[in-house]
Amino acid sequence: MFENPFSADQTIMEEGTELVGRIAYWLFGLRELEVEVWGKKIKLDLEHFKRKPLPQFTSCCPAWVRYVELFYPKAIPLLSSCKSPQQMAGATAKTYGALKIWKHDPRKVYTVGIMPCTAKIFEASRPEFCHAWKWLREKGYIPKDTPKFPDIDAVLTTRDLAELFRRLGINPLEFHEVEEPKNFEWYSGGGTIFGTSGGVMEAAVRFAYSVLSGKEPPAESSAWDFRQVRGYTHPLVKATILIPLKPEFRKEFGEDTLELRVCVVNGLGTDGSHIKPVIDDAIAGRSRFHFIEVMACPGGCLNGGGQPVNPMGTSWIDPLLPLPLKVPP
Numbered sequence: 248m249f250e251n252p253f254s255a256d257q258t259i260m261e262e263g264t265e266l267v268g269r270i271a272y273w274l275f276g277l278r279e280l281e282v283e284v285w286g287k288k289i290k291l292d293l294e295h296f297k298r299k300p301l302p303q304f305t306s307c308c309p310a311w312v313r314y315v316e317l318f319y320p321k322a323i324p325l326l327s328s329c330k331s332p333q334q335m336a337g338a339t340a341k342t343y344g345a346l347k348i349w350k351h352d353p354r355k356v357y358t359v360g361i362m363p364c365t366a367k368i369f370e371a372s373r374p375e376f377c378h379a380w381k382w383l384r385e386k387g388y389i390p391k392d393t394p395k396f397p398d399i400d401a402v403l404t405t406r407d408l409a410e411l412f413r414r415l416g417i418n419p420l421e422f423h424e425v426e427e428p429k430n431f432e433w434y435s436g437g438g439t440i441f442g443t444s445g446g447v448m449e450a451a452v453r454f455a456y457s458v459l460s461g462k463e464p465p466a467e468s469s470a471w472d473f474r475q476v477r478g479y480t481h482p483l484v485k486a487t488i489l490i491p492l493k494p495e496f497r498k499e500f501g502e503d504t505l506e507l508r509v510c511v512v513n514g515l516g517t518d519g520s521h522i523k524p525v526i527d528d529a530i531a532g533r534s535r536f537h538f539i540e541v542m543a544c545p546g547g548c549l550n551g552g553g554q555p556v557n558p559m560g561t562s563w564i565d566p567l568l569p570l571p572l573k574v575p576p
């Protein structure tokens with residue numbers, strides 16, 4: 248078992264660090280920066296961000312990434328270089344998981360993504376996503392002539408899984424937890440909210456806040472109301488988050504507070520109408536944002552194309568939908 252929110256946490260740590268690096272390079276002209284992540288000091292070589300300008304766009308939605316490649320190739324450097332949680336999970340499972348946790352030949356590990364998303368099937372099949380195979384060969388864990396294998400071997404949508412359960416007579420409501428989470432089964436609240444519009448943004452900004460201010464964000468404050476970035480009902484959600492900088496960053500940045508301007512694009516919109524003004528501004532270098540989350544599905548992955556079809560014939564995020572649902576026979 249590899250909980251997807253665990254790899255969502257991995258994505259956030261990478262993506263949040265990348266955001267801090269891009270901000271330090273492009274807003275404050277720094278060339279190196281030391282950050283502390285979970286008590287570990289990491290020196291960032293900011294020259295790395297020379298070809299990665301602001302605003303940073305999220306890259307965890309494969310439909311959005313493909314959309315950029317096809318329609319806005321000039322925006323490719325703006326995409327975060329982080330893999331999606333699915334691909335993080337595949338590469339981690341076949342390297343660290345196989346070698347250190349399960350003590351299993353990585354060539355015999357078969358990974359199946361369970362996803363709310365049909366685009367994840369396409370993502371898993373992209374030829375570049377064989378990083379575990381590459382790394383294992385380079386490090387000598389598998390012979391050089393090992394045929395190429397993907398990080399993720401197969402993907403089932405949640406609808407596929409529900410159908411599989413139905414055919415096999417398995418009722419998930421009868422499952423019960425048998426043990427405490429371990430290894431790849433635990434995760435933070437940031438990983439949990441990844442699947443909703445604004446969730447990736449909130450998790451990344453929480454991370455950036457704790458790295459830059461040196462403390463956990465207060466649960467409630469005017470500077471920390473992340474309901475601002477949840478995109479349930481609006482195609483575009485914009486917010487400015489004030490992050491008080493810790494002393495060493497105050498000195499480096501020459502400011503007491505970082506004004507982080509963020510935007511959430513909630514579904515691409517018919518003919519890309521939601522994303523067009525945002526990405527046109529970003530490509531032209533006149534965007535006022537530092538970080539932009541884009542989810543191709545309105546509401547985010549919880550409303551993804553691979554989810555079971557809502558029997559009410561409406562969106563899973565329709566705020567008017569009465570819950571709990573009564574499923575017709």
Ligand code: SF4
Pocket residue numbers: 307308309310311363364365366367542543544547548549550551552553
């Ligand atoms: S937003 Fe939709 S297309 Fe994008 S990853 Fe989530 S489910 Fe897939």
